[in-house]
Amino acid sequence: MNALNLKKGSTSHSAYNLRSLADTTIESHTLTIMVDNEAGVLARVIGLFAGRGYNIESLTVAEVDHEGKRSRITVVTTGTPAVIEQIKAQLGRLVPVYEVHDLTIEGASVERELALLKVTGTGEKRVEAMRIAEVFRARVVDSTLESFVFEITGAPKKIDAFTDLMRPLGLMDSARTGVAAISRGV
Amino acid sequence: MKTQMTGAEIVVQALKDQGVDTVFGYPGGAMLPIYDVIFQQNDIRHILVRHEQGAAHAAEGYARSTGKPGVVLVTSGPGATNTVTGLTDALLDSIPMVVLSAQVPTSMIGTDAFQEADTVGITRPCTKHNWLVKDTEELAHTVHKAFHVATTGRPGPVLVDIPKDVQFADGAYVPPNKAEIGHYSPRVKGDTDAITALVEMIEKAERPILYTGGGVINSGPAASMLLREFTNATNIPLTSTLMGLGAYPASGDHWLGMLGMHGTYESNMAMHDCDLMICVGARFDDRITGRLDAFSPGSTKVQIDIDPSSVNKVVEVDLPIIGDIGHVLETLLKIWKSRGRKVNSAAIDKWWGQINDWRAVNCLAYEQKGSIIKPQYALERLEALTKGRDRYVTTEVGQHQMWAAQFLGFDDPNRWMTSGGLGTMGYGLPASVGVQIAHPESLVINVAGEASFLMNMQEMGTAVQYRLPVKQFILNNERLGMVRQWQDLLHGSRHSHSWSESLPDFVKMAEAFGAKGIRCDDPTKLDDAIQEMLDYDGPVIFDCMVEKHENCFPMIPSGKAHNEMLMGDASTEGAIDTAGAVLV
């Protein structure tokens, strides 16, 4: 009979956690949750994360089926594999939840985020911002003589990179939607 | 039946159609429309408690002893907030309960109106689900859905918050079979391949053990019968959590006693040394496992549970089987029989030899000598004098609770009501009220500590009003005994605020409420006094003065393993090291 590998099944929030957590790897997972679009459903999901000490890196929610009153919540969360499994099980037993998918392990998926960035400046900096925006296929959605608002969509990493490049060029403000994700194929 | 009704009528009709015969409640301004309908009907009996926490625990006692959901009616604001402890208690112990709370009128929500509280916000983390109903047309659907959710899958408490204008307005009534109850339907059938894999393990196991919990009782009496059949047929030893007592009879041959922090030596040693652990409707609570990295290190672990989140939460199991205990046990028995009823008999006989050696340690031994009643002795006499009777037992929380679990035997499910997960002092008296309401002819005893008893003592008024002959058996050590025990163990016996000072005279208290009071402090008079309590046809407070410094053993100190138990004669000083001292 095989011995129990406690680390694998352990969680980091147990009061009795006297185990070494040395080889506990933290992973990032993108979960999509189909829920009834009823009052308080988001509070329930967020409350679960807060109450059990799980992390939320990003969260988006919107109704995706008006007739069926269903919303899709996309959460990017981090934790050890055991914690991620617990998060999914805990989400799965909420009454308004239809299904929970872990896009990170369930085959290929696409992830997209939209950001709006306000960049101010004149002269060479303004020209350079415009040039980089073209490379990243960001669109100008508002402009004055001293400012642009760029709209960019892409994987979160692409938006991070664009944001980093805009910083020295006069980045004033930015707004991000958080990740929306969906599996590839059928 | 007319289909247009007021919201208040809809609520009461829905309760009737759900088969509710009793509600526990307390009125107030926002609840008046529903109370007015309650007044004008006779199908549902309303039990007026003395505090809404009492209503919630009474409903828990009712639910636990009948298998039916307990129902609570409370008003807005303080009425609703007073149920929070009961809701949390029911959530942790998976007790089906439906709380209907009133709310200020919809037009006033959010204005800090008189007796307004964000009840769904406050109770969201302590219910399985909750709803605020803003439209009378939704009311019947929501109440039916509430019963569905409370009783389906892993049971639990739910709350429906009903604004006063929604109670007054007219709406359509729909019966349960026409209601939109949504998509909530956890799977109940276990995976056959997984169950077959378990049968293969059972056929080979040399040192198997069944570790059963409250899930068996929640699954219904049939699950307990199947568990007995399976245990007796396979000759596998069985232990249970506090919540699972009675699923397998305490008088059964395979019973090892309760396991865990105050479990028996043989249970904990067998858990530690087993090679196959079959967890049935239990959840590896920290009171059960002790130190995790030393928890049953050599065993293959199988867990049967209806709730996937119970699996791999604290202990990784090798084989999870998700499903209702009754369904899974039925399939398990069928497959095991069809494969020829095989077990490794020679090895299991040897395993029993080992277990019987552990049993011979006689871990619950104590000495009743001198003129002071030992709490264990009091319970042993209570057991002897009530055994075989149609008996239900509730408890408060503390040492007395653990001794009750050790010294009282339960041969049937639904006979033992205790606050396991939350450990709520003040649970036992109101719970005994709820049990007695459900079982008017039975003997209902609350084994209490004097401190816990005071937390909801107002419910003696309820007991007297409804002529409930509940027996409050207080093991009075004039101490917050369990706290004092922990202070002995890890705080150098500095007994910080663990005394019960200025205690009331419980005999006079009983009389003030219109009940009977009995005091006993003499072991030679104990039997007669208990008999007097049993013979009295009415509520009794029995003030049993016991040894003040007795500690509850065996004990796995926090941070220790199952095979590092402290026994009755152990020194408690410094038994818990610094790593253990941070634990609860």
Ligand SMILES: Cc1ncc(C[n+]2csc(CCOP(=O)(O)OP(=O)(O)O)c2C)c(N)n1
């Ligand atoms: C509501 C609540 N508050 C505090 C505690 C912590 N606590 C656990 S046992 C205990 C002492 C209980 O004393 P008593 O009811 O006299 O029982 P004994 O241990 O003496 O048998 C306390 C304070 C609790 N479990 N519940």
Ligand SMILES: [Mg+2]
């Ligand atoms: Mg006490």
